[in-house]
Amino acid sequence: MDYSEHNVVAVIMVGGPTKGTRFRPVSFNTPKPLFPLAGQPMVHHPISACKRIPNLAQIFLIGFYEEREFALYVSSISNELKVPVRYLKEDKPHGSAGGIYYFRDMIMEDSPSHIFLLNCDVCCNFPLPDMLEAHKRYGGMGTMLVIKVSAESAHQFGELVADPVTNELLHYTEKPETFVSDLINCGVYVFTPEIFTAIQDVSTHREDRANLRRVSSFEALQSATSRSLPTDFVRLDQDILSPLAGKKQLYTYETMDFWEQIKTPGMSLKCSALYLAQFRLTSPHLLAAGDGTKSAMITGDVYVHPSAKVHPTAKIGPNVSISANVRVGAGVRLISCIILDDVEIKENAVVIHSIVGWKSSIGKWSRVQASPAEGDYNAKLGITILGEAVTVEDEVVVINSIVLPNKTLNVSVQEEIIL
């Protein structure tokens, strides 16, 4: 096929409201991909990385959230980046590969020679131009970003074996029960348009099977295996990567830099820190500064939205991200936290290792804090989370707890989930 060698498009899979449930309660009102990390929506980080791809024609976000939830963000980011960013809504989930197939005509509109495909819930420095170069050298249909992780954590991801010389993907298993490899799939890929044929083949094969079952009335014997999935629901990992491994079509590009998956609010704190640290190198102007004289004392990497008002006697950082219209009173201490829009933190309150939801209010001399168990950011209560519009009254202490939206706390709590 003759595709223009120039155009490249990027697709970011954003999922939908039935996914990302581990992200509650902070995903009740805001789609997880728009939750701020380092003061920018989660999906903003892969989008701005796409901007570095040469000849980038368009960026598509594919998901099954309502269009209006992304409309504002998509129009503002398109203007800012000067690259069209479009949100495409699936009528139902089609799986991580079925989703791009569903919108193949729009994705191929600019006749791209290459298509990047990115999960929205991964945090890394997205080395996209380097991946593209490597992909062209390998000459396959697809190249995936991979990383070595600890053997104990590998089972949470797609585990794989690659040829150490050619980097060919030799074997792939999605979240295996028994250990295969500490090399894992980062959820960042570049493909040639042949990927659409590979997805089509999976659907056709499934359709043939379904017809066969019907005529041979085997259906009753079939359990809920991939064969009984709807024909248009195609998973990139199990249905494409596993069967095509070892066939000289898929290759790997290993990153030695940071990489994390963002499934829980605790991980969003860790990833916020990683992105803030990256701003030191890429966009230092986004980081706050201050020595406590005219403006608050800032230590380490901190983001403060320009509309937020922080009292000069407050002490902020490291790893703090303060969103729009937040008011931080005198003598407040903030360490390792994400403070969402319209929050008020009154005099001498302390917030450590917590997420404070939109429009919440923290009273004078109160403490909202947590300590992650041995740095385990995935632990349910290793972080304190206040949902939207929670009021913590004066002198109340909230430790390692999750508070659902619209609650008022007038007594101290520890290790509790307040429903």
Ligand code: GDD
């Ligand atoms: N639009 C759309 N439609 N997006 C989807 C759908 C769908 O039907 N299903 C999943 N996604 C999106 C999710 O929002 C996420 O960004 C990405 O596709 C992958 O989600 P999952 O299929 O739930 O997989 P996972 O996140 O548990 O694991 C995948 O990513 C890991 C890296 O983070 C796998 O590919 C693993 O192998 C990999 O290690």
